[in-house]
Amino acid sequence: NAGVTQTPKFRILKIGQSMTLQCTQDMNHNYMYWYRQDPGMGLKLIYYSVGAGITDKGEVPNGYNVSRSTTEDFPLRLELAAPSQTSVYFCAGRGVDSPLHFGNGTRLTVT
Amino acid sequence: DAKTTQPNSMESNEEEPVHLPCNHSTISGTDYIHWYRQLPSQGPEYVIHGLTSNVNNRMASLAIAEDRKSSTLILHRATLRDAAVYYCILRDPGAAGANSKLTFGKGITLSVRP
Numbered sequence: 557n558a559g560v561t562q563t564p565k566f567r568i569l570k571i572g573q574s575m576t577l578q579c580t581q582d583m584n585h586n587y588m589y590w591y592r593q594d595p596g597m598g599l600k601l602i603y604y605s606v607g608a609g610i611t612d613k614g615e616v617p618n619g620y621n622v623s624r625s626t627t628e629d630f631p632l633r634l635e636l637a638a639p640s641q642t643s644v645y646f647c648a649g650r651g652v653d654s655p656l657h658f659g660n661g662t663r664l665t666v667t
Numbered sequence: 668d669a670k671t672t673q674p675n676s677m678e679s680n681e682e683e684p685v686h687l688p689c690n691h692s693t694i695s696g697t698d699y700i701h702w703y704r705q706l707p708s709q710g711p712e713y714v715i716h717g718l719t720s721n722v723n724n725r726m727a728s729l730a731i732a733e734d735r736k737s738s739t740l741i742l743h744r745a746t747l748r749d750a751a752v753y754y755c756i757l758r759d760p761g762a763a764g765a766n767s768k769l770t771f772g773k774g775i776t777l778s779v780r781p
Contacts, residue, residue, distance in 0.1 A: 589769060598754070598773035599711070614768055646710050655701065656769065658710030 558582055562647050562659035569637040569666045577632040577645055577662050585649030588630040589656070590614075590622065592643040599646065605630055637666045671755045676776040679745045687740040687775050689755030698757040700731060700738045705752045705774070714740065714753070750779045 563578045581588065586607045591599040591614075601614030605624040619641060621633040630649075634641060642665050648658045672690045679685040691700065701716040715722055715729045717738075722729040728741040742749055754774040 591771070598752075599771040601768055601770050604768050612768070615770060648710075655713035655716065656703070656711070658712065661710050 560647055560649050560657050560659040562645075562662050564662060565660070566663045567665070569634075569664065571637060571639065571666060573637050574633070574635050575637065575664075577634075577647075577664070579630045579632065579647030579659060580628050581630075581649040581657070582628065583649060583651070583657065584627065585651050585654075585657070586627070587650045587652075588624065589648045590620075590630070590632045591646045591648065592616065592641075593646060593661075594643050602632065602645075634664075639666050642666045671757060671772060673753075673755055673772060673775045675773065676778065678778045678780060679742075679749075680780050681747060682744050685742040685745045685749070685777065685779075687742070687753050687755075687777065688737065689739070690737045691755070691757055692736045694735050694757055695759065697759045699759070700729065700735075701756050701758050702727070702729065702740050703754045703756070703771075704749075705754070706748075707751070711754065711771075716758075745777075745779045747779050747781060750777055752776050 560581045589604045590602040593599050600616045602620050603614055603622040605611045608624050608627050611622050611624050624630050645662045646658050648656045650656045699716050699718050702714040703711040704714050705711040715727050717729045730739045752774040754771050
């Protein structure tokens with residue numbers, strides 16, 4: 557039982573490049589979330605999903621897109637990377653009555 | 668969304684109890700109080716949660732005020748490994764749609780002195 561798995565762990569992008577941060581869970585969670593965490597700061601919610609086919613914006617969605625075609629996967633897409641998107645990204649999932657389970661994060665640098 | 672407020676930081680001595688406060692004056696009747704902690708260079712992890720009664724588990728205790736407008740996470744004997752950022756959030760298990768989003772503040776940074 558791997559829980560919530562994020563790939564890659566680290567990535568360096570050039571300005572204007574695009575990439576997809578992968579998140580997959582094997583706990584049958586309905587709810588999934590993407591957060592970003594800037595140095596010394598708390599977590600900011602980017603997007604969330606309450607089930608397959610349903611996604612919604614969080615606090616800081618600009619510059620990102622998500623999809624939820626299956627219960628297991630919740631990828632986060634950056635289309636035109638900008639230095640302001642340099643951050644650590646965390647994916648999390650939960651069931652209706654269970655706590656949030658977080659992945660180990662993806663550290664992204666945009667230069 | 669009902670919000671929580673926490674002090675920015677606290678210090679403790681090793682092997683002494685630590686009381687981490689959280690204010691949530693606009694809490695609704697169906698909101699549970701959840702605590703998470705984030706160790707350096709790791710993702711947050713669940714600590715404890717409660718609704719009205721005080722709760723204990725192997726990691727910590729949660730004391731909830733009678734009016735539910737505040738709560739305190741209690742670490743009975745702080746160790747160096749407890750140095751982390753502690754987040755208090757509110758969650759309604761029956762929330763649907765936009766109310767399912769879970770937002771975190773900056774949390775309390777706990778330092779533990781040897």
